[in-house]
Amino acid sequence: MTTRILATLVFLAVLAAAPAFVPPFEVRVLSLFCFWGALSLAWNILGGFAGYWSFGHTVFVGVGAFVPGVIVAKLFDGGGAELMPLLVLVGGLVSAAFAGIIAWPLLRLRGIYFAIAMLGVAQVTGELSAAIEWIGGGVGLSLPDAVPAALAPEAFFHYIFVGLLALTIGAAAWVRGARFGQGLLAIREDEDTARMLAVPTEGYKIAALVLSAFLTGLLGATYGFSLGYITTDSVFRTDFSLNMIVHALLGGIGTIAGPLLGAAVMVVLTQVVLGEMLNLHLFATGALVVAMVLLAPQGFLGLWRRKPRAQREPGP
Amino acid sequence: MTEPVLEIRGLTKRFRGLVALDHVDFTVPEGTICGLIGPNGAGKSTMFNLVTGFLPPSEGEIRFRGTPVTGWSPQQAGRSGVARAFQIARPFPGLTVRQNVRIGALFGRSGPRDVEAATDTALALLGIEDLADRPAEGLTVGHLRRLEVARALAARPVLLLADEPCAGLNPAETDAMIAALRRIRDGGVTIWLVEHDMRAVMGLCDRILVISAGRAIAEGTPGEVAANPAVIAAYLGSEEQEAHGA
Amino acid sequence: MIPLLQTLLDGLVLGGVYAFAAVGFSLIFGVLGVVNLTHGVFVVLGAYAALLLHEVVGLDPILGLPLVMAALFALGYLYQRTLIAAAVERASLVASLLVTFGVALMARNLLQIVASPDVRSIATAYSFAGLSLGPLRIDLVRAAGLLTSLVLLFGLALLLNRTAFGRAIRATAQQPVGAALSGVNVRHVHGLTFGLGGAFAGASGAVIGMMLPFTPSSEAAWTLNAFVVVTLGGVGSPQGALLGGLLLGVIATLTAQYVGPAFQNAAMFLVLVLMLLLRPQGLLGHAFAASR
Numbered sequence: 125m126t127t128r129i130l131a132t133l134v135f136l137a138v139l140a141a142a143p144a145f146v147p148p149f150e151v152r153v154l155s156l157f158c159f160w161g162a163l164s165l166a167w168n169i170l171g172g173f174a175g176y177w178s179f180g181h182t183v184f185v186g187v188g189a190f191v192p193g194v195i196v197a198k199l200f201d202g203g204g205a206e207l208m209p210l211l212v213l214v215g216g217l218v219s220a221a222f223a224g225i226i227a228w229p230l231l232r233l234r235g236i237y238f239a240i241a242m243l244g245v246a247q248v249t250g251e252l253s254a255a256i257e258w259i260g261g262g263v264g265l266s267l268p269d270a271v272p273a274a275l276a277p278e279a280f281f282h283y284i285f286v287g288l289l290a291l292t293i294g295a296a297a298w299v300r301g302a303r304f305g306q307g308l309l310a311i312r313e314d315e316d317t318a319r320m321l322a323v324p325t326e327g328y329k330i331a332a333l334v335l336s337a338f339l340t341g342l343l344g345a346t347y348g349f350s351l352g353y354i355t356t357d358s359v360f361r362t363d364f365s366l367n368m369i370v371h372a373l374l375g376g377i378g379t380i381a382g383p384l385l386g387a388a389v390m391v392v393l394t395q396v397v398l399g400e401m402l403n404l405h406l407f408a409t410g411a412l413v414v415a416m417v418l419l420a421p422q423g424f425l426g427l428w429r430r431k432p433r434a435q436r437e438p439g440p
Numbered sequence: 441m442t443e444p445v446l447e448i449r450g451l452t453k454r455f456r457g458l459v460a461l462d463h464v465d466f467t468v469p470e471g472t473i474c475g476l477i478g479p480n481g482a483g484k485s486t487m488f489n490l491v492t493g494f495l496p497p498s499e500g501e502i503r504f505r506g507t508p509v510t511g512w513s514p515q516q517a518g519r520s521g522v523a524r525a526f527q528i529a530r531p532f533p534g535l536t537v538r539q540n541v542r543i544g545a546l547f548g549r550s551g552p553r554d555v556e557a558a559t560d561t562a563l564a565l566l567g568i569e570d571l572a573d574r575p576a577e578g579l580t581v582g583h584l585r586r587l588e589v590a591r592a593l594a595a596r597p598v599l600l601l602a603d604e605p606c607a608g609l610n611p612a613e614t615d616a617m618i619a620a621l622r623r624i625r626d627g628g629v630t631i632w633l634v635e636h637d638m639r640a641v642m643g644l645c646d647r648i649l650v651i652s653a654g655r656a657i658a659e660g661t662p663g664e665v666a667a668n669p670a671v672i673a674a675y676l677g678s679e680e681q682e683a684h685g686a
Numbered sequence: 687m688i689p690l691l692q693t694l695l696d697g698l699v700l701g702g703v704y705a706f707a708a709v710g711f712s713l714i715f716g717v718l719g720v721v722n723l724t725h726g727v728f729v730v731l732g733a734y735a736a737l738l739l740h741e742v743v744g745l746d747p748i749l750g751l752p753l754v755m756a757a758l759f760a761l762g763y764l765y766q767r768t769l770i771a772a773a774v775e776r777a778s779l780v781a782s783l784l785v786t787f788g789v790a791l792m793a794r795n796l797l798q799i800v801a802s803p804d805v806r807s808i809a810t811a812y813s814f815a816g817l818s819l820g821p822l823r824i825d826l827v828r829a830a831g832l833l834t835s836l837v838l839l840f841g842l843a844l845l846l847n848r849t850a851f852g853r854a855i856r857a858t859a860q861q862p863v864g865a866a867l868s869g870v871n872v873r874h875v876h877g878l879t880f881g882l883g884g885a886f887a888g889a890s891g892a893v894i895g896m897m898l899p900f901t902p903s904s905e906a907a908w909t910l911n912a913f914v915v916v917t918l919g920g921v922g923s924p925q926g927a928l929l930g931g932l933l934l935g936v937i938a939t940l941t942a943q944y945v946g947p948a949f950q951n952a953a954m955f956l957v958l959v960l961m962l963l964l965r966p967q968g969l970l971g972h973a974f975a976a977s978r
Contacts (some may be wrong), residue, residue: 248955255948303546310543313532322518322547406795413788417781
């Protein structure tokens with residue numbers, strides 16, 4: 125256990141040290157890995173541990189990014205750069221609150237119905253963010269440049285993304301080890317039996333969604349700041365929703381290393397291998413999911429595990 | 441005579457006009473093993489579903505350790521110390537035997553304290569400590585049933601409802617299960633069980649309730665029940681029906 | 687009063703087309719149990735195919751329907767026999783959800799490259815003509831679209847209920863093993879059902895292309911739309927799709943008229959969630975649920 129913690133810390137330290145050694149493009153690639161890995165790990169708290177697959181998690185990226193955007197536009201007239209940490213936190217909190225509101229009806233749905241209801245939440249919230257003039261997602265919102273003069277922008281955001289990745293790993297590891305996490309596993313395996321064993325299923329599912337949305341919201345807010353200018357199309361992205369699932373599925377769903385491994389593979393594939401063919405990213409992601417489900421439904425971790433567990437999925 | 445663990449008064453359950461249980465009374469005294477028997481479709485599973493909160497009763501009262509608990513939820517039942525081993529074992533298939541039992545302990549009455557101890561005790565009592573690290577998926581029926589009881593037991597329940605713990609077991613496994621249930625009772629857990637294996641029922645139970653078509657037709661010690669003409673008629677009748685392919 | 691009636695009429699017209707656009711999804715869901723997230727792609731493909739026929743050959747979208755349907759039938763059949771069947775076989779029905787999601791993204795990307803991400807629509811010679819029903823008005827295009835939708839829906843109902851092929855489909859939906867034992871080639875029937883679903887989606891796309899603008903990314907909305915229609919009306923039958931579609935059409939136009947066009951999908955979705963909570967089996971239930 126301690127060796128694992130140590131290895132994780134070394135890994136994070138090496139990641140954090142990257143800007144001192146590698147050129148800007150590679151730093152951006154590493155940041156993207158942190159972003160995608162953390163997103164997928166946050167998705168995994170609900171999808172992997174509790175077995176509730178959200179097909180619309182990008183809604184929390186979107187809400188997380190739009191909240192600071194709207195606050196800055198309405199209250200600070202485009203300024204407020206020095207408040208970035210607070211704004212990111214508020215993005216996460218509003219995202220979590222939003223999750224708390226939709227959790228009660230949506231988490232009564234199981235399996236594909238939950239998955240698709242989340243898809244609908246993301247679609248509708250995205251549309252509303254573009255259509256409601258007061259929010260202004262159609263035209264777009266500016267976020268202030270919060271990069272300190274002493275730092276290059278990519279290094280600044282890299283440090284934040286590494287920090288958020290560390291936070292997400294910590295949260296996921298804590299959940300997994302805690303009674304809470306065991307309860308989520310019980311829900312994933314058989315929700316009715318879990319109820320009978322006195323697992324507070326309703327509360328745990330809501331807590332898992334809210335925690336997942338909080339982390340996703342923090343990531344979304346930071347992503348918004350790193351873009352500097354956000355529109356509905358740039359943060360409410362269906363491919364984000366799919367990516368979170370794909371990374372977890374690719375590396376091994378319900379684990380902690382899995383989503384990170386999956387994110388690493390995807391980053392290498394899309395940024396390095398397909399780097400020149402930007403317009404084919406969606407295609408590559410889609411093709412990878414298809415290949416993954418058909419060839420190795422257990423994920424990479426499952427491929428080398430000696431006794432592969434049956435893949436747990438929400439039942440229909 | 442100590443306070444009864446479970447008291448049932450006038451318990452009735454109707455499903456759209458069909459009466460599954462009709463004003464049944466029963467008392468499960470503390471520290472005993474009680475039996476619930478009856479032909480198929482008599483309402484045994486409905487009874488357990490009512491007591492564990494999976495279904496709300498239409499009428500009547502359930503008292504657990506003197507407190508009225510009619511209409512509680514499965515979670516409340518579990519937290520208060522009512523555990524249930526299902527007739528069709530429902531382990532968490534993707535988890536190991538130990539993980540399964542540990543979840544029972546984690547959410548049981550002792551709460552997060554003593555989880556490992558409760559887990560080990562339950563595994564040992566059912567004699568499945570050697571299987572602890574095997575995935576639950578792929579266990580034999582006999583092992584699954586023991587896992588089911590161990591998981592229920594790990595919650596340190598006051599009352600264990602066991603739904604046919606011996607179904608599908610061979611004679612040796614049945615003997616092991618009977619011995620385990622005795623040890624569990626001796627450890628201070630009151631047990632109420634539904635069982636078709638008459639050898640198990642007669643050997644284990646202190647008191648037995650017999651129901652047929654939703655009504656209580658007899659109640660007493662194994663000897664009294666076995667000699668009751670109504671019971672014999674109900675069982676013979678049901679066997680005749682089964683022989684006719686009903 | 688007249689504006690409300692006009693809105694209701696518009697809603698019913700739109701609803702007929704919604705039903706048409708959803709019936710393929712419903713059939714596939716009901717018979718194979720597969721939630722086909724590529725459904726919207728078939729709709730959009732139908733629209734582009736009709737656009738191509740119209741621009742290149744000058745063929746009217748409605749007259750071109752047989753061609754569009756034949757092409758998408760073949761595509762649907764092959765798609766099911768290869769990818770979908772493999773996904774279901776190797777993993778599970780939920781895996782087919784992922785596979786269809788993946789294919790939808792691929793298809794959207796390809797369409798964006800091939801057909802450009804621009805908004806398109808099909809303008810026919812009668813695009814601006816209209817019919818008057820007393821004080822109410824209905825566009826000729828919409829009337830033609832509605833009529834086509836209803837005729838084809840009716841045809842599908844006949845096919846399912848009155849033909850040997852329809853019996854094979856219904857038998858397969860209810861008892862795949864039993865159907866196989868009585869000599870039905872279940873794999874072939876699954877493929878044909880998917881093909882039929884694809885053909886109807888494509889045909890609806892051709893009709894939609896005349897009525898509404900479309901882009902490659904419209905696929906997501908049409909998939910979601912089909913899901914809502916099926917959830918409202920019930921799975922597996924043209925009747926369920928029609929009921930769900932009409933309801934949805936009325937909700938959409940009423941919302942657009944009295945709340946704002948931006949809130950159409952939000953209102954539809956709200957109804958979906960309510961429906962899932964109150965009556966998850968839909969108003970008409972599952973057409974093949976008898977033995978499930």
